Amino acid sequence: MTNDDMNPPELRSRFVDAMAMSWAPTQFPGIEMKILYSDEGGRSAILFRLAPGAVVPLHEHRDLEMTYMLEGDLEDDEGAVTTGNFVWRPGGNRHIARTRGGAIFLSIFNQPNVFEAGTRFFTEPAGA
Incomplete structure (x- = not known):
């Protein structure tokens, strides 16, 4: 039996x-996706x-977001995630x-984030 x-x-x-x-490019300087x-x-x-x-x-994360850091660092006021490590954030x-120093990471979102300034989420088309 084949996968087909x-x-x-x-x-x-x-x-x-x-x-x-x-x-x-994204709408944020220095961030590509x-x-x-x-x-x-x-x-x-x-x-x-x-x-x-x-x-x-x-x-704000509207639902669970998970990030695996492939290279570099990403931090906020709660802590930092570095190469080879993982962070998840609950909705809210x-x-x-x-x-x-720069970073490359994979993020998985269950819902789009809501940006304080009203900026569109990465998957939303321009003008949305």
């Missing part, structure tokens, strides 16, 4: 060649690359995140 026999097209695995994707997954329910998986000194402005958590 086991799963109809809508249930088959989706492979993403993240290495071949270009980094896309690759959207690996996004759906109409608000869930997303995003690979971020932050330049040294970059800041993610004040925002508010913070400003910043990096000292």
Whole structure:
């Protein structure tokens, strides 16, 4: 039995060649992204690359957010996550995140964040 026999097209695995994707700018200086997954329910998986000194402005997590640090550091007033480590935040958590030396990390969101200044979330189209 092959995978083609086991799963109809809508249930088959989706492979993403993240290495071949270009980094896309975000609305925040020094922050680039690759959207690996996004759906109409608000869930997303995003690979971020932050330049040294970059800041993610004040925002609130509407639901669980999980981040695995591939390289570098990301910190807020509650602590720091560094290379090879993981942090998760519950819905309702508010913070400003910043990096000292730059970072590459994978974040998984169950719902889009809400930015204090009304800035759109990374998966929302411009003008939304």
